[in-house]
Amino acid sequence: MLELAMGIMLGLLGLGAGCAMIAGIGPGIGEGNAVAKACEAIGRQPECKSDVTSTMIMGCAIAETTGLYGLIVAILLIFVAPGTFTGILKDAIK
């Protein structure tokens, strides 16, 4: 009984971590758009290259945040959650 419950729990945690990383799609699209627009801007005004580049890197880093939240949730699910839930499961089944 405990083994079955543990197996189901670990499998679902893995699935949950995978689902959490769907959040990586958004920053990918967003940063791609940002870089494309920055390239256009540099092409139009090559003298602004350094300003545009620093602003773009700044914006990319901020756009990355949502993806990193997903990553942190996934890491918590893989490395931290099993330890917590194993104790709860053992108490519940005993």
Add this chain to the structure above:
Amino acid sequence: MTEERVPDVRSTRFRMVDYALIAMMILPILACVVLKVLFTPQSEGVAIAGALVFWKNTAELTPMTFYISESQVNTWAVMISIFGLCLYLTHGLTAKAVCKRQLVAEWIVEKSEKLVKDNMGGFFAQWGPFITAIMGLSAFSSLICLVGLFSPTGDVNVTFGWAILVFFLIMYFKFRGGFWKYFIGLFKPIPVFAPMNLIGEFATPVSMAFRHYGNILSGAVIAALIGSALTGLSKSLLGWLPGVFSDMPLLRVGLPAVLSVYFDVFSGVMQAFIFAMLTMLNIAGGVPWEDWNARRVKHNKPALTND
């Protein structure tokens, strides 16, 4: 008008102080490596674990348990190293630069003052040292993983500590316009937005901390995964080699270093810059100049400008 004393750069005393300062830069890092080697438990295969705990307060004297972990010790080492670096760069400072290192020190100071003045305005022009300290500590803490140590910034407690410090600074300057004005400002444009505005205030430090932590941690996790994958691959592919070569993970030579250039060096320095940048923008962007000046005029003080 006294004649400026020019230090003799070739004298033994000057050189001895130089060597002492270089030792001050390198020895703390070496000490951390030795500590890590002594405390790391024997284990097989790859381990993705947090910071090692060197010492734990087990006595029942204090209400909560204190830990001295690897991230704290490494942060101290980085702080001593940066202090040594600063002393080394400013050693033998003269009006006529007799040492080449003075040019590096001047370049750092000029760049940081220009960055702060451009992003925060004239009122905050004195904040260069603080911003540079944050940036330097963050960058060197991330780069310390190049010598095989645990990056303190890969620990959420460290980045959260810095973010809370920045949060207090932001709040201090937001309250300059008067606490009541700030409180009313939360209910704008309509009172329904109050919870969202409140969450927005607290989201700033949380997002700053998690952004820095997530970037460094993801680099460390990917490096560990690739290292273990290449070890397994070289065991199955190159296991037929004679003698000790069959046990050596030969495929691990090279590729992890190339990835480390992005994940450790670029990402670490980038995140340090972004953390400092967000600190500047958040602090300077939240100051209520009109309300503050209204209060100052009421108390017969000159009005401030941010030019």
